[in-house]
Amino acid sequence: MRKTRLAMIIIAALMLVMTLASCAEKDKPTEPVVDPPAGMVYISKGSFTMGDTTGEDALLTPHKVTLNPFFISKYEVTQAEFAQYMQPGKPWTDEYGRGDNHPAYYVSWYAALKYCNLRSIAEGLTPCYKINGSTNPADWGEIPVDRDSPNIDAWDAATCNWKANGYRLPSEAEWEYAARARTNDPDHLYSGSNDINAVAWYGENSGNTSHPVGTKAPNAIGTYDMSGNIKEWCWDWVGRYSDSSQTDPTGPDFGMYRLLRGGYWDDPANWCTVFFRFGDKPIRIEHNYGFRVCRTK
DSSP, X not given: OHHHHHXXXXXXXXXXXXXXXXXXXXXXXXXXXXXXXXXXEEEOSEEEEESOTTSOOTTSOOEEEEEOOEEEESSOOBHHHHHTTOOOSXXXXXXXOOSTTSBOXXXXXXXXXXXXXXHHHHTTOOOOEEBTTBSOGGGSOSOOOSTTOTTHHHHHTOEEOTTSOSEEOOOHHHHHHHHTXXXXXXXXXXXXXXXXXXXXXXXXXXXXXXXXXXXXXXOTTSOOOSSSSSEEEEEEEOOOOOSSXXXXXXXXXXXXXXXXXXXXXXXXGGGSSSSOEEEEOTTOOOTTEEOOOEEEO
């Protein structure tokens, strides 16, 4: 009788634990199911540590960043996608990679903004960028090609409506959050792996040219080529990192250089990490400068 009573007590305790666990699971907030636009990945709200978490570069101070949800394209904008709306600053070549699925390059930061608004308008979305008081690129004048261009100040003063649902460049923080697959655990050096050869076209394996997008492995959330292949423009002006926590940072209000991230096909491995930063004048048109697009959820 005593053994039977003990067994019943144990069974009752186990049932109570299972019931409590079930209730806790029901009470746990669930991530809403979001159907992303074609070719894009949904990035849920969250926090991560941005910067050089290896501690090797004191200028890339690790700091906590919290971001609201957004969408980011799985791939760098391809030559076929870019050519639907614009032509590059210089013709694409076989030397640096040419083909519909190769990443678009010879794209200045200014040209990336124009592409985003043209594509947004074509797809019936609200454009994000405003120049000369207008979101219509027809009102912006010619894309500046040198510092003497008469409208360069207006282009440098471009504003972004972060609430609009159209296409835009990622902020630097959004770019790194996506490259890290929304987490520092595991804290990969490259986007998706500590083995750069698995995820990136870079100086040691590219054959000195770009490659069609998506031909290396993706990271855990399904974005490709965020290490290597083509350097990608971000929205932000280059500025020093703060060591304080931030929410949805978009960089300084002004500067001389705009940020590029990810490294490219001829860079060394340490320039293709998820935290390494590049900066250049937004006017620059280079064989290794391209971009990917975001949309605000």
